[in-house]
Amino acid sequence: MTRTYAVIGDPIDHSLSPALHNASFAFLGLDCTYIAYRIPRGELDAGIADLKKIGISGFNVTIPHKVDMMRLLDEADLECKTVGATNTVVNTNGHLKGYNTDIDGFLDPIRKRNIDLAGTDALVVGAGGAARAIVVGLARQKARKITIANRTPENAESLASFVRSLGVESDNVDIATAGDIASSFKIIINATSVGLKGIGLPISTKNITSSSIVYDIVYMPVETPLILGAKERKANIIYGWEMLIAQAMKSFEIWIGRPAPYEAMKLTLLGRF
Helix, strand or coil: CCCCEEEEEECCCCCCCCHHHHHHHHCCCCCEEEEEEEECCHHHHHHHHHHHHHHCCCEEEECCCCCCCHHCEEEEEEEHHHHHCCEEEECCCEEEEEEHHHHHHHHHHHHCCCCCCCCEEEEEECHHHHHHHHHHHHHCCCCCCCEEEECCCCEEEEEEEHHHCCEEEEHHHHCCCCCHHCCCCCCEEECCCHHHHHHHCCCCCCCCCCCEEEECCCCCCCCCHHHHHHHHCCCCCCCCHHHHHHHHHHHHHHHCCCCHHHHHHHHHHHHCC
């Protein structure tokens, strides 16, 4: 019997997760399939009920449901509990267990480049589920201070408070002026969906420098407006597709119980671009 997996979110039509996972299933000869399933904001309960009815084996969770999905879980792993958000769920006869692969997914490209963030200052743009995982990752890298910039100041302060609970100094700044102080940070991370489909800049790039590391978790397009602007400033770049593959590989291993085929995922992803 074919096992079905999915990614849920809104918007979802841009997602490359189906291509990644279906290529991996085909490469390993597994009788599994992976679909994109749009669940609009405010309709999560009904959407999850429908997935349970069709016997979904597992699913990924993306914007805007990563935090809200936590209340629908029957069980959550330590990473989920730490972050307060989930991006990977296993369904065992209606019992939903949540995992969070975003922390390791975020850190993987940093580790591969041997970047040392200990004692450095970071700017995180966004305050949603992905941002929560990212600040946990930065805390584990021993960042000195994490500054949050977000459209909603209350959400920015809430995340900054969470960072302080991790034992790391944190504050928040107005997103409209965050770009003005970009040179103050070793690493700048866009944890919003701004830049998706090549539209919009999360912050101004005019004060990014050649010593900056700019990490955009948006992966469609590869060269987002933020990355293009940062390249003009000769900054060091980390691409969203790198995090996508790293977290997808961890999700795959959780569901299937064996390592994901990295080369199959990478070739599929870069072929799509």
